[in-house]
Amino acid sequence: MIPYGRQAISEEDIQAVTSVLRSDWITQGPTIPRFEQAVASYCGAPYSVAVSSATAALHLACLALGVGPTDRVWTTPNTFVASANCALYCNATVDFVDIDPTTANMGVQALAKKLQDAEPRGGLPTVVIPVHFSGEPCNMIEIAKLAGRYGFRIIEDASHAIGAKYPNGVVGDCRYSDITVFSFHPVKIITTGEGGGLTTQLPGLARKLALLRTHGITRDSAELTVGAHGAWYYEQLMLGFNYRITDLQAALGISQLSRIEEFIARRHLLASRYDAALQGLPVRLLHRSSLNRSALHLYVVYVSADRRRQVFDQLRELGIGVNVHYIPVHLQPYYRRLGFREGDFPAAEQHYHEAISLPLYPSLTESEQDQVIAALKEVLQ
Ligand SMILES: *Cc1c(COP(=O)(O)O)cnc(C)c1O
Numbered sequence: 001m002i003p004y005g006r007q008a009i010s011e012e013d014i015q016a017v018t019s020v021l022r023s024d025w026i027t028q029g030p031t032i033p034r035f036e037q038a039v040a041s042y043c044g045a046p047y048s049v050a051v052s053s054a055t056a057a058l059h060l061a062c063l064a065l066g067v068g069p070t071d072r073v074w075t076t077p078n079t080f081v082a083s084a085n086c087a088l089y090c091n092a093t094v095d096f097v098d099i100d101p102t103t104a105n106m107g108v109q110a111l112a113k114k115l116q117d118a119e120p121r122g123g124l125p126t127v128v129i130p131v132h133f134s135g136e137p138c139n140m141i142e143i144a145k146l147a148g149r150y151g152f153r154i155i156e157d158a159s160h161a162i163g164a165k166y167p168n169g170v171v172g173d174c175r176y177s178d179i180t181v182f183s184f185h186p187v188k189i190i191t192t193g194e195g196g197g198l199t200t201q202l203p204g205l206a207r208k209l210a211l212l213r214t215h216g217i218t219r220d221s222a223e224l225t226v227g228a229h230g231a232w233y234y235e236q237l238m239l240g241f242n243y244r245i246t247d248l249q250a251a252l253g254i255s256q257l258s259r260i261e262e263f264i265a266r267r268h269l270l271a272s273r274y275d276a277a278l279q280g281l282p283v284r285l286l287h288r289s290s291l292n293r294s295a296l297h298l299y300v301v302y303v304s305a306d307r308r309r310q311v312f313d314q315l316r317e318l319g320i321g322v323n324v325h326y327i328p329v330h331l332q333p334y335y336r337r338l339g340f341r342e343g344d345f346p347a348a349e350q351h352y353h354e355a356i357s358l359p360l361y362p363s364l365t366e367s368e369q370d371q372v373i374a375a376l377k378e379v380l381q
Contacts, residue, residue: 002372003321005187005297008263008362016255020247027246035250036197038257043162043172043180045199047206050250051213054159054183054196056243058086061155061179061198062127064208067092071126074114075157076106077328077348079131083157084329087127094338095125096330098345099133102287104300104355106130107347108142115150127153132161132171134325135189135267135295136288140166140176159183160297162190162197163264167291172199179205184249187361189263189295190256192249208238216240266362267296270369274299274358277373281380284354298325299360303380305353311379312356318375323357 020031032050040048051057067073073087077096087094097114100107111128118124128147130138140156147154154177158164162182164171172180182188184195200206211218216238218224224235245253275285284302288294303311315322328348330340342349359372 001316001319001321002359002364002368003361004323004357004359005361006363007186007191008259010255010259013252013255016251017248020251023247025247027244027248029247031247031250031254032245035192035245035253035257038254039162039172039182039197040199042170042257042260043174043199044170045172045174045180045201047200047203049198049206049209049213050192050245050253051196051198051243052245053194053243054157054181054185055082055086056213056241057181057183057196057198058082058129058155058157059089059241060209060212060243061181062086062090062092063212064205065127065153065155065178067127072123073127073129074111074125075129075329076131076133077330077345078104078133078326078351079157079329080159080326081329081332082159083129083131084335086129092126094335096340096345096348097128098347099351101347101351103136103138103289104133104286104348104351105136105138106143108139108146110347111143112146115146119150124150125152127155129155129157131157131159132164132295134286134298134300135160135164136286137161137164137166137171137292137294144176153178156180159185159188159196161295162188163260163293164295165293171295174199174201178202179209184253184256187297189297190253190260192245192253192256195245195249195253211238212240213243214240215242263362264293264295267360270360270364270366271296271299273366273369274360274373278376281377283376283380296360299358300325300355301358301376302351302354303356305350308354308356311376314379315356315375318378320372320375321359324352324355325357326352328352 069091184192
């Protein structure tokens with residue numbers, strides 16, 4: 001089976017990990033800050049914190065922004081459940097903003113309308129979490145304008161989008177947000193096995209994220225509440241977690257990040273080959289803006305809703321490991337129990353009924369891709 005996504009591990013990656021295994025520190029050592037520094041400098045953000053997953057990163061981002069039981073957090077229904085669950089971990093209320101069908105990202109007009117309706121009812125969100133679906137950046141300029149007007153904070157869920165670019169910046173530079181979150185799961189753009197990262201421009205947030213990652217504990221004398229004490233001494237200042245990444249993973253991350261431009265260029269080459277080969281077939285493609293650079297985590301095609309199941313099953317039978325991104329979060333049984341229903345976010349639901357993600361990853365060969373294209377042609381004709 002040709003999968004829809006997979007990691008690209010080199011000999012250098014393996015050597016980087018084994019050299020940490022032979023060193024004194026396999027966790028809480030010097031490779032973690034080196035990885036954080038590499039992510040910060042790649043994104044052009046002053047601060048970066050590495051954690052055990054993007055799910056952990058989203059949780060910490062909400063906590064660092066003070067999200068609690070009286071807060072409302074809005075995200076997109078077209079995402080992995082973690083983008084919404086992070087708010088529920090903080091006992092906040094979650095709601096969704098429907099997507100723009102051209103990009104499948106959170107719709108700016110839908111957001112503007114929902115904010116306008118919420119304001120007189122006192123129902124404005126504290127935090128909005130746009131997700132750069134498939135690696136294509138959301139319209140952050142407009143979302144940031146709305147944040148200025150309505151006073152919410154922004155966490156970018158860039159799990160698909162390390163290496164993506166906005167019209168005048170790099171995803172993760174946080175010029176339009178308080179915090180950006182990345183995932184380093186093996187299907188994503190670069191991997192650390194499991195792993196996640198955060199970037200921010202705000203030193204206070206960076207410090208809080210670093211504390212919350214490790215139980216809320218500090219040994220930094222500038223932060224301790226008492227003066228003279230022994231070298232054993234530490235203090236827990238807030239309720240944190242063990243959301244640490246390991247040095248083994250950080251070594252893999254550094255090595256992977258050094259090849260990110262190569263990975264993204266390869267994704268673009270393969271995507272252009274799909275674009276050309278699918279012309280004339282009864283499929284609709286997602287829009288990629290020429291003002292952005294997508295990281296191209298996913299290559300989504302839309303087929304008519306009444307044929308999607310059959311097309312999907314036949315492709316799987318032909319050995320093509322297609323997938324569907326995403327089942328709208330609000331339709332998950334857990335979210336239905338919170339009161340969400342079919343019809344609440346029609347554009348995300350329509351997207352779900354028509355979308356198929358084709359295989360796309362740097363080590364996909366052109367002949368494997370030709371197999372995917374031939375299978376799709378066979379199934380659609
Ligand atoms: C993968 C993903 C996550 C979760 O990432 P983990 O690192 O597996 O926790 C969150 N949000 C989105 C949009 C994702 O694709």
